[in-house]
Amino acid sequence: xxxxxxxxxxxxxxxxxxxxxxxxxxxxxxxxxxxxxxxxxxxxxxxxxxxxxxxxxxxxxxxxxxxxxxxxxxxxxxxxxxxxxxxxxxxxxxxxxxxxxxxxxxxxxxxxxxxxxxxxxxxxxxxxxxxxxxxxxxxxxxxxxxxxxxxxxxxxxxxxxxxxxxxxxxxxxxxxxxxxxxxxxxxxxxxxxxxxxxxxxxxxxxxxxxxxxxxxxxxxxxxxxxxxxxxxxxxxxxxxxxxxxxxxxxxxxxxxxxxxxxxxxxxxxxxxxxxxxxxxxxxxxxxxxxxxxxxxxxxxxxxxxxxxxxxxxxxxxxxxxxxxxxxxxxxxxxxxxxxxxxxxxxxxxxxxxxxxxxxxxxxxxxxxxxxxxxxxxxxxxxxxxxxxxxxxxxxxxxxxxxxxxxxxxxxxxxxxxxxxxxxxxxxxxxxxxxxxxxxxxxxxxxxxxxxxxxxxxxxxxxxxxxxxxxxxxxxxxxxxxxxxxxxxxxxxxxxxxxxxxxxxxxxxxxxxxxxxxxxxxxxxxxxxxxxxxxxxxxxxxxxxxxxxxxxxxxxxxxxxxxxxxxxxxxxxxxxxxxxxxxxxxxxxxxxxxxxxxxxxxxxxxxxxxxxxxxxxxxxxxxxxxxxxxxxxxxxxxxxxxxxxxxxxxxxxxxxxxxxxxxxxxxxxxxxxxxxxxxxxxxxxxxxxxxxxxxxxxxxxxxxxxxxxxxxxxxxxxxxxxxxxxxxxxxxxxxxxxxxxxxxxxxxxxxxx
DNA sequence: AGCACGCCGACT
DNA sequence: GTCGGCGTGCTC
Numbered sequence: 144x145x146x147x148x149x150x151x152x153x154x155x156x157x158x159x160x161x162x163x164x165x166x167x168x169x170x171x172x173x174x175x176x177x178x179x180x181x182x183x184x185x186x187x188x189x190x191x192x193x194x195x196x197x198x199x200x201x202x203x204x205x206x207x208x209x210x211x212x213x214x215x216x217x218x219x220x221x222x223x224x225x226x227x228x229x230x231x232x233x234x235x236x237x238x239x240x241x242x243x244x245x246x247x248x249x250x251x252x253x254x255x256x257x258x259x260x261x262x263x264x265x266x267x268x269x270x271x272x273x274x275x276x277x278x279x280x281x282x283x284x285x286x287x288x289x290x291x292x293x294x295x296x297x298x299x300x301x302x303x304x305x306x307x308x309x310x311x312x313x314x315x316x317x318x319x320x321x322x323x324x325x326x327x328x329x330x331x332x333x334x335x336x337x338x339x340x341x342x343x344x345x346x347x348x349x350x351x352x353x354x355x356x357x358x359x360x361x362x363x364x365x366x367x368x369x370x371x372x373x374x375x376x377x378x379x380x381x382x383x384x385x386x387x388x389x390x391x392x393x394x395x396x397x398x399x400x401x402x403x404x405x406x407x408x409x410x411x412x413x414x415x416x417x418x419x420x421x422x423x424x425x426x427x428x429x430x431x432x433x434x435x436x437x438x439x440x441x442x443x444x445x446x447x448x449x450x451x452x453x454x455x456x457x458x459x460x461x462x463x464x465x466x467x468x469x470x471x472x473x474x475x476x477x478x479x480x481x482x483x484x485x486x487x488x489x490x491x492x493x494x495x496x497x498x499x500x501x502x503x504x505x506x507x508x509x510x511x512x513x514x515x516x517x518x519x520x521x522x523x524x525x526x527x528x529x530x531x532x533x534x535x536x537x538x539x540x541x542x543x544x545x546x547x548x549x550x551x552x553x554x555x556x557x558x559x560x561x562x563x564x565x566x567x568x569x570x571x572x573x574x575x576x577x578x579x580x581x582x583x584x585x586x587x588x589x590x591x592x593x594x595x596x597x598x599x600x601x602x603x604x605x606x607x608x609x610x611x612x613x614x615x616x617x618x619x620x621x622x623x624x625x626x627x628x629x630x631x632x633x634x635x636x637x638x639x640x641x642x643x644x645x646x647x648x649x650x651x652x653x654x655x656x657x658x659x660x661x662x663x664x665x666x667x668x669x670x671x672x673x674x675x676x677x678x679x680x681x682x683x684x685x686x687x688x689x690x691x692x693x694x695x696x697x698x699x700x701x702x703x704x705x706x707x708x709x710x711x712x713x714x715x716x717x718x719x720x721x722x723x724x725x726x727x728x729x730x731x732x733x734x735x736x737x738x739x740x741x742x743x744x745x746x747x748x749x750x751x752x753x754x755x756x757x758x759x760x761x762x763x764x765x766x767x768x769x770x771x772x773x774x775x776x777x778x779x780x781x782x783x784x785x786x787x788x789x790x791x792x793x794x795x796x797x798x799x800x801x802x803x804x805x806x807x808x809x810x811x812x813x814x815x816x817x818x819x820x821x822x823x824x825x826x827x828x829x830x831x832x833x834x835x836x837x838x839x840x841x842x843x844x845x846x847x848x849x850x851x852x853x854x855x856x857x858x859x860x861x862x863x864x865x866x867x868x869x870x871x872x873x874x875x876x877x878x879x880x881x882x883x884x885x886x887x888x889x890x891x892x893x894x895x
Numbered sequence: 896a897g898c899a900c901g902c903c904g905a906c907t
Numbered sequence: 908g909t910c911g912g913c914g915t916g917c918t919c
Binding site: 153154155156157180181182183184236240 | 897898
């Protein structure tokens with residue numbers, strides 16, 4: 144028999160390495176194995192390909208053992224990894240690091256430790272009757288003895304017996320399913336009447352498919368039919384539904400159909416931490432079929448979900464963040480991407496820098512399933528795909544109960560200042576309406592796109608401002624700690640008393656964030672109950688939920704917040720929404736700025752308006768005539784899309800071009816810029832005007848490391864894949880120059 | 896990514 | 908005289 148070899152993907156930024164398959168090892172592609180890599184390191188890797196070609200190296204190490212009884216990856220998943228690695232310019236190993244974090248053990252483990260470190264499932268206490276009383280006679284005698292002197296123990300025993308089934312048995316029931324309290328159970332255990340033991344958490348699925356589905360309005364019904372019809376001819380359908388039209392109900396019906404057929408459904412949401420309300424609703428309908436998943440769960444929980452799904456035979460519903468696309472759903476038929484326009488679907492900070500929405504479309508294609516992209520304000524990429532017929536398209540324009548969209552008023556801050564109608568950050572247009580709303584006992588949402596108190600501290604006398612010594616940014620003033628902090632490297636410094644430059648004593652926090660807005664509101668409306676929702680106050684899911692609950696129950700009158708207030712919840716009593724400063728949204732130079740601004744303002748505006756009366760929205764800006772505002776006021780998505788698509792076409796931006804961003808980093812600024820300029824020149828020989836830059840990003844130094852970027856634009860029709868291959872090749876050769884040894888390059892394909 | 900191998904400063 | 912700093916280089 145010929146020698147067998149296997150290419151093993153390891154969780155590293157390296158290509159697959161080839162190991163020898165021991166003679167009697169029964170190995171399949173997609174399995175996890177343990178190998179020795181280097182002198183002292185052991186890794187779990189994934190068998191990518193089995194073949195008989197010996198690699199051209201002196202020594203080929205053998206695979207040490209198979210480490211999983213279930214195949215960890217389905218065939219479509221391996222194809223997805225390959226696609227992500229090829230498209231987003233990383234290695235399959237980097238995809239593995241992210242997709243299977245439970246297999247990326249800390250190093251320094253001995254082989255024994257690594258092997259012993261195989262997964263231990265989560266357990267919970269289970270209670271069972273002691274075998275000694277599992278007998279009608281013995282049980283009755285015991286019960287009779289307890290009924291007078293220990294009624295609670297009597298009740299508890301009865302409950303345990305009843306939970307075990309019709310007939311008396313020592314079957315174990317989960318502790319959490321019992322009403323009996325801990326002391327009672329402890330007493331029973333002490334008497335030897337019951338046993339309590341840790342068991343693996345029960346994983347049985349409920350078998351029935353009769354879900355209690357929400358009823359659809361006629362409009363929703365029509366839209367559902369349209370989607371189902373479009374799925375016959377299009378693997379992907381875009382559902383554009385205005386805020387409050389009930390896209391979720393349609394999702395639920397589609398999920399129910401999928402599960403009833405024995406298929407799996409995956410629902411991606413942009414920020415899973417903020418969707419506990421949605422998860423609860425899905426659990427009420429689909430019971431234990433629901434798995435919530437995101438990368439902030441403890442590894443143990445993630446592993447448990449992962450293995451349970453790997454062993455499942457279908458009928459699963461996963462609701463998760465972008466990382467959930469990597470779960471081993473064997474019968475994936477439906478992927479729903481909710482709020483598909485959200486930038487959070489693109490992973491930007493680390494490899495793999497993938498766009499989960501696009502990966503979802505690819506995954507559904509690989510499994511022959513369907514993808515539904517849902518949004519009130521679709522990304523222009525998806526919208527263009529719908530217009531061109533690449534995606535199916537369904538629209539849902541009716542709000543529930545004919546709820547009207549809130550009226551939007553643009554308030555000119557400069558004019559308000561001139562007329563003396565501006566107090567701190569509030570125009571009179573806004574304060575008057577706030578006062579009126581408070582008088583009527585209605586609630587107010589205020590949106591400010593910047594958290595914290597003041598983004599910088601400056602000296603009005605000489606213009607000095609506090610900057611980070613390690614990064615090229617101003618330090619943010621955190622009032623509560625009374626310190627300055629760098630949001631990039633974490634450096635902190637005390638707030639100086641005097642200006643270090645001119646000795647001036649009048650250092651001022653400048654700019655404003657949510658914390659400052661909150662403080663000013665308290666002065667303006669001393670009797671109002673004010674709360675704040677941003678990353679600083681919603682530090683955990685429970686803190687977030689508490690703020691939301693206070694507002695929902697009417698214990699808060701005014702809620703100030705960042706984007707966070709635009710997500711998830713619908714508040715019935717909100718009659719007024721204020722956008723405190725639209726300027727930074729409108730004047731951002733990014734090519735996506737207008738699209739983002741429209742999406743954000745529309746989303747925030749959608750929070751206003753009760754079932755019975757239209758709400759009002761006040762947008763404060765110094766650019767009241769900006770054409771985008773007209774489109775926001777009219778809720779005219781189509782006009783926005785037409786304008787923006789025309790601009791993108793004229794200037795060659797997505798969806799009319801594909802972008803790849805190359806980032807160069809180095810500690811030696813001079814050398815970095817030299818390398819970048821030379822590289823750009825070399826690339827221009829190949830790509831001409833398709834190369835832009837080098838450009839220093841807004842923050843061009845972080846932790847003593849300088850950053851420059853180059854952008855490659857490839858027009859439709861040309862092969863973006865080929866262009867990227869050439870790009871990587873040129874960059875690799877260029878950086879091989881010994882002078883540029885300390886410079887690193889990274890890529891971001893389709894940057895957001 | 897890690898870890899080894901390899902050449903220059905403050906410690907027993 | 909050695910312990911250890913982190914700069915390059917390799918891992919089937």
